Amino acid sequence: QVQLVESGGGVAQPGRSLRLSCAASGFSFRTYGMHWVRQVPGKGLEWVAVLWSDGSKEYYGDSVKGRFTISRDNFENTLYLQMNSLRAEDTAVYYCAREDYGRLGRDFYYYGMDVWGQGITVTVSS
Amino acid sequence: DIQMTQSPSSLSASVGDRVTITCRASQDIRNDLGWYQQKPGKAPKRLIYAASNLQSGVSSRFSGRGSGTEFTLTISSLQPEDFATYYCLQHNSYPRTFGQGTKVETK
Numbered sequence: 001q002v003q004l005v006e007s008g009g010g011v012a013q014p015g016r017s018l019r020l021s022c023a024a025s026g027f028s029f030r031t032y033g034m035h036w037v038r039q040v041p042g043k044g045l046e047w048v049a050v051l052w053s054d055g056s057k058e059y060y061g062d063s064v065k066g067r068f069t070i071s072r073d074n075f076e077n078t079l080y081l082q083m084n085s086l087r088a089e090d091t092a093v094y095y096c097a098r099e100d101y102g103r104l105g106r107d108f109y110y111y112g113m114d115v116w117g118q119g120i121t122v123t124v125s126s
Numbered sequence: 127d128i129q130m131t132q133s134p135s136s137l138s139a140s141v142g143d144r145v146t147i148t149c150r151a152s153q154d155i156r157n158d159l160g161w162y163q164q165k166p167g168k169a170p171k172r173l174i175y176a177a178s179n180l181q182s183g184v185s186s187r188f189s190g191r192g193s194g195t196e197f198t199l200t201i202s203s204l205q206p207e208d209f210a211t212y213y214c215l216q217h218n219s220y221p222r223t224f225g226q227g228t229k230v231e232t233k
Contacts, residue, residue, distance in 0.1 A: 035222070037170075045162075045170065045213055047222040059220040062127075095169055111176055112160040112217035116169035 002026040002115050004096050009120035012086050022079040022096030022117055030054075030074035033099035035113055036081045038092040038122075046092075049081065050099065063089075086124045093119040128152050128216050132225025138233040145201040147228045149214035154194050158218035161190055161199045164227075165210045173212075174199065204230070 008020040022034070036048040049060045049070040058070050069082040079096050097113035129152040139145050149159065157177035162170040172181045174190035177197055187202040201208055209232055214225040 044227045045164075045215075045224045047215075047224065050220065050222070061221050100172075100175065110158075110217055111179075112158075112172070112215055112222075113170075114172050114175070114181070116171075119169055 002098075004098065004115060004117035006094065006096055006117045006120035009094065009122045011123045011125060013126050014087060014124055016086055017082070017084045018086060018122060019083065020081040020094055020096075020120060020122070022081075024077045024079065024098075027098070027115075029072075029077040032101070033110075034070075034072060034079045035097045035099060036068075036070060036079075037095045037097055037113070037116075038090075039095070039119075040089075040092045048094070051079070083122070086122075088124050091122060091124045093121050095119045127221055128155060128219060128223050130214055130216055130223050130225040132214055132228055134228060135226060136229040136231060138231050139204050140233045141204055141206060143204045143233075145204050145208075145230060147199045147212055147214075149192075149197045149199075149225045151195045151197075151216055151218075155216045155218035157193045158216060159190075159192070159197050160215045160217060161188075162213045162215060163208075163210045164213065170213065201230075 003025045005023045012018045035050045051058045051070045067085045071080045096117045098115040100111040100114035102109045131150045159177045161174040164170045173188045178190045189200050191198050211227050211229045213227050
């Protein structure tokens with residue numbers, strides 16, 4: 001079945017780095033854009049980053065721009081989030097999610113995130 | 127950036143009630159809006175995409191309407207499993223933005 005499984009979370013000190021992974025299965029990973037979304041415990045959802053299916057474009061939220069890097073390996077069906085210069089406010093549950101899309105002829109239409117991983121906890125604390 | 131203003135932030139309702147949640151976008155997003163349900167400790171689950179399209183497998187008591195800047199999610203007859211937090215998400219442009227969430231609690 002279609003599945004996303006995050007790993008790599010844990011505790012890191014402020015200023016240090018952590019890399020999250022998201023293993024995809026059950027669908028053609030290389031044809032989908034992929035996102036990271038995070039949620040501070042007890043708070044709302046915050047979009048973090050997106051990477052195009054072929055890796056050609058990426059966008060970031062303002063709070064992580066310049067510190068986080070999204071990447072993917074379409075042979076290993078895996079999405080990554082490299083998190084550098086971590087801050088206490090990066091403490092959250094991180095979800096990877098798939099971008100739903102449709103195609104009509106040569107035109108693509110995008111419909112937001114349809115499949116989500118179970119989430120992985122990142123705690124930034126000294 | 128597009129701001130999504132969701133209301134109310136919480137509501138109390140009973141099983142069988144009709145519930146409506148609203149999201150307003152700070153600019154025209156056509157019909158590029160989705161609705162998500164999240165239960166404690168779980169990932170969000172998409173209910174509606176493109177403003178009014180029901181996600182496969184989701185109960186037809188959920189419906190979405192709207193276009194441009196104003197959108198609604200309606201639960202026609204609230205069921206026990208519907209007590210959760212609901213979020214809207216605009217997928218018109220980057221950065222993607224979520225509404226602040228609406229927690230549906232039992233009265």
